[in-house]
Amino acid sequence: MKITFPAMGHMNIAVKSLLSGLKLDVVPPPPISKRTFELGIKNSPEFACLPLKINVGNFIEAMEQGADTIVMVGGWGPCRFGYYAQVERDILEGLGYHFKMIVLEAPDSRLPDLADQVRNLGENVSLGEAIKAIRFAWHKLSAIERLERRLDYVLPRAWEKSQAEMLYDRAIADIDAAENWEQVRDLARHAEQALGALPLSKETPLKIGLVGEIYTLLEPAANYDICRLIGRMGVEVCRSIYLTDWLNDHLLGGLVKKSVRRHLRQYTYPYLNHWVGGHGWETVGNAVQFARMKCDGVIQVGPLTCMPEIVAQSILPSISAREGIPAMTLWFDELSATAGLVTRLEAFVDMIQRKKLVNYEQVKEA
Amino acid sequence: MRVGIPRSLFYFYYFPLWKTFFEGLGATVVTSSWTNRQTVECGLLSAVDEACFPIKVCFGHVKELCSQELDFIFIPRLVSVENRSYICPKFMGLPDMVRALIPGLPEIIDITIDLSRNSRALEKDLLKVGRRFGKDRRVTRLAYNQGLAEWRQCIRLCRQGYTMAEAVRIWDGEEVTLPAANSLNIGVLGHGYSLYDRMISMNLIDRLRQLGCQVQVVENLDQALVEAKAGEIPKRVFWTLGRKAVGGALLLDSQPHVDGIVYLACFGCGPDSMIGEMISRKVYRKPFMMLTIDEHTGEAGLVTRLEAFCDMLQRKKAINL
Numbered sequence: 001m002k003i004t005f006p007a008m009g010h011m012n013i014a015v016k017s018l019l020s021g022l023k024l025d026v027v028p029p030p031p032i033s034k035r036t037f038e039l040g041i042k043n044s045p046e047f048a049c050l051p052l053k054i055n056v057g058n059f060i061e062a063m064e065q066g067a068d069t070i071v072m073v074g075g076w077g078p079c080r081f082g083y084y085a086q087v088e089r090d091i092l093e094g095l096g097y098h099f100k101m102i103v104l105e106a107p108d109s110r111l112p113d114l115a116d117q118v119r120n121l122g123e124n125v126s127l128g129e130a131i132k133a134i135r136f137a138w139h140k141l142s143a144i145e146r147l148e149r150r151l152d153y154v155l156p157r158a159w160e161k162s163q164a165e166m167l168y169d170r171a172i173a174d175i176d177a178a179e180n181w182e183q184v185r186d187l188a189r190h191a192e193q194a195l196g197a198l199p200l201s202k203e204t205p206l207k208i209g210l211v212g213e214i215y216t217l218l219e220p221a222a223n224y225d226i227c228r229l230i231g232r233m234g235v236e237v238c239r240s241i242y243l244t245d246w247l248n249d250h251l252l253g254g255l256v257k258k259s260v261r262r263h264l265r266q267y268t269y270p271y272l273n274h275w276v277g278g279h280g281w282e283t284v285g286n287a288v289q290f291a292r293m294k295c296d297g298v299i300q301v302g303p304l305t306c307m308p309e310i311v312a313q314s315i316l317p318s319i320s321a322r323e324g325i326p327a328m329t330l331w332f333d334e335l336s337a338t339a340g341l342v343t344r345l346e347a348f349v350d351m352i353q354r355k356k357l358v359n360y361e362q363v364k365e366a
Numbered sequence: 367m368r369v370g371i372p373r374s375l376f377y378f379y380y381f382p383l384w385k386t387f388f389e390g391l392g393a394t395v396v397t398s399s400w401t402n403r404q405t406v407e408c409g410l411l412s413a414v415d416e417a418c419f420p421i422k423v424c425f426g427h428v429k430e431l432c433s434q435e436l437d438f439i440f441i442p443r444l445v446s447v448e449n450r451s452y453i454c455p456k457f458m459g460l461p462d463m464v465r466a467l468i469p470g471l472p473e474i475i476d477i478t479i480d481l482s483r484n485s486r487a488l489e490k491d492l493l494k495v496g497r498r499f500g501k502d503r504r505v506t507r508l509a510y511n512q513g514l515a516e517w518r519q520c521i522r523l524c525r526q527g528y529t530m531a532e533a534v535r536i537w538d539g540e541e542v543t544l545p546a547a548n549s550l551n552i553g554v555l556g557h558g559y560s561l562y563d564r565m566i567s568m569n570l571i572d573r574l575r576q577l578g579c580q581v582q583v584v585e586n587l588d589q590a591l592v593e594a595k596a597g598e599i600p601k602r603v604f605w606t607l608g609r610k611a612v613g614g615a616l617l618l619d620s621q622p623h624v625d626g627i628v629y630l631a632c633f634g635c636g637p638d639s640m641i642g643e644m645i646s647r648k649v650y651r652k653p654f655m656m657l658t659i660d661e662h663t664g665e666a667g668l669v670t671r672l673e674a675f676c677d678m679l680q681r682k683k684a685i686n687l
């Protein structure tokens with residue numbers, strides 16, 4: 001059995017490590033490329049959302065490399081994601097591939113259930129080994145996120161931006177390859193020190209909160225690497241979703257750390273008074289939170305036609321007006337282009353810069 | 367007290383229920399006009415560009431109602447109408463979207479209708495609405511139950527060959543005559559609020575009838591059989607309308623007297639993108655046509671496609687006879 005899975009940002013590294021820990025033969029999806037997009041677009045329904053198309057591309061490329069089993073997660077709506085696995089299976093079978101698809105239906109499950117499901121995936125692993133694999137994957141993910149936060153801080157301030165990116169990229173690749181916990185810890189520590197030692201500008205950069213649909217937020221290929229684009233403009237990105245938080249809330253029932261989701265309620269009222277599937281509710285809550293944290297702007301990202309994000313987008317103008325924060329929505333689909341994106345980002349950054357100066361001068365005059 | 371109900375989205379399924387309910391509470395019910403050019407234009411101006419056509423149209427209706435003397439406007443949050451199923455994320459956020467984008471609204475009655483687990487929360491919300499109209503528990507319950515009874519009557523009418531929208535019109539006192547038996551038998555599927563809105567669907571159903579088709583919609587079919595067919599899909603479809611469409615398509619596909627199946631989808635509609643795909647893969651006996659529309663779709667193109675489809679079915683039928 002050669003097992004593969006859909007790509008989603010750094011989740012790849014964790015899933016790969018988890019499945020190997022279960023003594024499975026893993027074929028990670030090849031890095032998302034133009035070809036991945038093309039394969040996905042050609043074979044998916046025209047109006048499907050982008051993550052589904054990229055999944056399909058991932059699966060085809062992984063199967064070309066010998067994968068014969070796919071793990072996917074399921075769900076029960078209200079959004080399309082809960083039906084991804086079924087449609088993807090139909091598409092791939094229609095293309096003549098032979099494979100087994102394992103769908104983890106684990107929306108509200110608790111840690112023991114998950115451990116069980118994960119263990120059933122593996123071949124002859126004890127519960128102890130399964131738990132060890134989960135913990136190791138978790139370690140890698142946490143280490144990566146620590147570095148990510150570090151980079152988000154350093155990149156806008158660093159004089160040598162490519163240096164910072166290089167240090168980070170190398171550390172991520174090394175962590176991906178690391179075989180034990182101590183290695184991960186040391187690698188992360190070294191990289192953090194190296195990033196910390198870079199000469200930084202003393203000026204406080206503008207801050208932009210990034211909110212939106214989770215896949216688009218987490219998968220650089222789906223957002224044209226927007227975090228780096230913003231960082232390179234000398235603006236600091238504040239992320240709204242970290243994978244460890246999300247997994248903690250959704251799979252682990254808040255077991256590992258305090259839920260970040262619960263406190264959002266104070267921000268969503270009176271703007272959006274019900275969950276709407278996907279991340280629509282979180283987008284609204286996070287946008288308000290960023291406004292109150294005095295970020296200089298909010299950018300919402302999502303795949304074109306994403307239903308929960310359209311709900312959130314409709315509400316964003318009133319948040320912008322009442323909380324006094326400039327906001328912009330960026331939709332991504334297979335036709336988006338980096339050039340257009342950079343232009344829009346620059347215009348937005350210019351605008352918030354001017355707004356900040358005006359406010360500053362008002363304060364001075366007063 | 368005057369309550370406005372937009373003639374869009376859930377109107378096409380539940381108007382009799384809510385009209386009866388509000389009248390039972392002593393209110394006068396006012397609706398917007400049937401969707402027209404102006405509704406569409408208003409909707410396009412007030413909704414976000416990325417929203418689907420039916421949602422934009424709904425915004426147009428709400429806008430129209432804003433210009434009337436109203437005490438309330440009824441925009442429920444329709445989460446779920448049955449066990450463990452949903453309609454669409456956009457329905458779940460509709461009152462909030464409207465509130466954020468349309469200024470000068472009358473007070474919104476935005477009760478949450480979520481029957482995915484049980485009806486207790488709905489009942490609480492209903493009683494709250496009743497209190498706003500100064501009615502007690504008993505009156506409110508009675509009004510709601512009467513509403514349900516009226517609504518069931520419409521459902522029964524549908525079994526005589528009327529679409530849900532036609533049943534609602536008959537219930538509302540209009541006269542609707544179905545065309546005499548026609549030569550072709552076509553199943554037409556899609557979300558009722560686009561299919562039955564003559565502006566959104568560009569009068570699809572009547573056009574097909576004029577082309578000599580007997581039209582069957584999902585409400586005309588035996589619901590138990592529709593559910594049974596939908597149950598053949600490995601994973602239960604968790605969108606109510608989508609599940610019925612899939613079940614309806616499979617059922618129609620298996621019925622000898624049906625000549626073809628049409629699915630009306632909206633550009634940018636999430637559920638349609640998945641349901642349309644499933645249906646087009648699973649329907650294999652009958653010719654199947656998927657029409658995708660939005661505010662930019664030209665009428666001429668639609669007519670041409672319908673004519674070509676019907677011609678093809680006629681020819682096929684002639685050969686098989």
Ligand code: SF4
Binds near residue numbers: 049051082279309
């Ligand atoms: S949340 Fe958006 S991207 Fe995710 S399934 Fe729903 S529509 Fe698609």
Ligand code: SF4
Binds near residue numbers: 457557634
């Ligand atoms: S189901 Fe489709 S058409 Fe209906 S509101 Fe949702 S996205 Fe729009």
